[in-house]
């Protein structure tokens with residue numbers, strides 16, 4: 003008989019695990035508390051939102067609108083969001099993970115259209131590739147070393163901070179790359195906290211490729227995986243919050259929904275790990291484990307969406323990186339991105355003849371709730387957009403700045419080790435961007451699903 007598995011949460015991690023476990027022969031039930039799949043990788047049709055429903059949705063995902071121009075009330079009253087689709091905040095998908103997704107959902111992948119960009123940089127009075135071919139040649143020995151190094155070398159570098167690596171290897175362009183890429187890869191500005199091993203592992207996993215964004219918003223990916231699951235016999239139950247995981251004698255046996263018990267062979271939690279003990283009895287876990295899980299920190303950012311009336315057509319489809327020096331944030335300098343893939347009409351994100359630009363700058367979860375710091379970060383975003391489009395203010399229809407303090411479920415720093423997928427409770431697993439898997443964000447969530455497929459026992 004086929005084994006039954008329950009996945010709590012239809013985020014991109016839960017859905018990917020669902021697809022892979024069906025392939026392994028399991029009967030899969032996914033319970034999702036929201037009315038849509040996608041979790042934090044959600045895209046919101048703004049025409050159907052009211053100011054209250056929008057604020058509540060953001061709030062359920064630890065996000066709020068820190069600033070807007072004009073005020074949010076006016077944007078809604080004047081229906082300025084009409085025909086826009088917005089994610090919770092800036093989203094971009096890193097490199098090689100797209101190929102992995104293609105291998106997982108096979109033919110269904112044809113329903114997703116991906117736009118890809120290399121990374122650009124605003125130079126003095128023109129823009130160019132962040133890493134040019136000449137730069138690549140000068141860094142070739144180091145790039146080859148990275149591509150050829152195995153997991154053993156990565157492990158040795160795990161406890162070496164990027165600050166130390168810059169001292170050793172940071173000359174010329176290499177210094178610039180080491181100051182920017184690790185920040186963007188980890189969503190952490192403080193180079194003392196970023197692990198060199200982890201950055202190299204992620205770079206390798208990303209196949210040193212550019213960045214990607216799907217047509218119609220990041221939700222398209224989850225919707226497509228969900229369609230694959232349902233077509234192949236899995237069940238996704240929306241509007242179905244799990245209120246308890248049934249655990250007896252340190253063994254997970256099922257879940258409770260609407261006061262009814264459902265029993266399964268294994269339970270996979272896709273929820274933020276810090277919330278695990280709101281639905282699981284902590285007395286069933288070792289004390290040190292409970293303390294460790296409760297103490298884990300996420301990452302944050304201030305995002306921006308700008309709606310522009312006109313745009314230099316050469317910018318369409320390009321993604322820029324920036325680093326803003328001496329901002330006085332943790333790590334002092336802050337890195338971010340400004341993306342014009344979302345400004346292409348084909349992505350279907352903006353109203354006709356309008357251009358949506360998405361941007362973000364990294365901060366800590368604490369800074370994402372500190373109005374003074376957010377003010378500085380907003381200025382950094384505007385200043386860097388101004389460097390690319392000097393007259394952007396005169397082209398601006400509206401701008402909103404979503405601040406989020408749970409961008410990644412758990413920050414990947416030297417001292418904040420992500421927990422294992424297998425928990426100390428038998429038959430209970432955790433997946434998503436909170437657990438130990440290569441990369442961060444969406445990459446980590448998808449990679450964690452591939453790992454669980456390998457470690458979970460065979461179905462029959």
Ligand SMILES: Cc1cc2nc3c(=O)[nH]c(=O)nc-3n(C[C@H](O)[C@H](O)[C@H](O)COP(=O)(O)OP(=O)(O)OC[C@H]3O[C@@H](n4cnc5c(N)ncnc54)[C@H](O)[C@@H]3O)c2cc1C
Nearest residue numbers: 011013014015035041042043091093094244434435443444
């Ligand atoms: C503003 C913002 C910008 C981001 N930008 C990027 C980016 O550019 N690139 C990138 O790679 N990543 C980015 N991320 C991170 C990325 O969105 C997440 O890493 C990814 O979506 C996490 O997927 P997940 O499956 O691990 O978790 P989630 O998406 O959090 O999914 C968990 C699911 O569990 C559900 N749930 C919770 N409790 C229960 C319950 N009791 N019962 C049933 N269901 C429950 C939730 O509703 C949710 O759907 C960003 C995140 C934010 C917030």
